[in-house]
Amino acid sequence: MSTVTEQVRASCPVEITLEVIGGRWKVLILRELLVGVKRFGELYRALPGVTQKMLTQQLREMEEARLVHRQVYQQVPPKVEYSLTPLGESLKPILDAMHDWGMQFLNRDGTL
Secondary structure, X not given: XXXXXXXXXXXXXXXXXXXXXXXXXXXXXXXXXXXXXXXXXXXXXXXXXXXXXXHHHHHHXXXXXXXXXXXXXXXXXXXXEEEEOHHHHOOHHHHHHHHHHHHHHHHHHOOO
């Protein structure tokens, strides 16, 4: 399987965005990290339905895409914190627009 970077080079801008932040969990992880630095367990508890394996996979992909920074503290037990990089933070206007659209959609008649 090719890396996100290799896939991005062969795609149009909308496909690039979807490749980098698409799927059920990445946008929700971004939402949580926009609030501030989180440990793995905090993210896991904030995302009902995600498995530890899926969360780990999504965080690794986002780290590879340079959206997320993983800080490992050398202590016992190990401590790992996740935060957004400046590139990850640059997605805030996109997430805000998605939020606004979702609210308008729900308010149109109150059903999905």
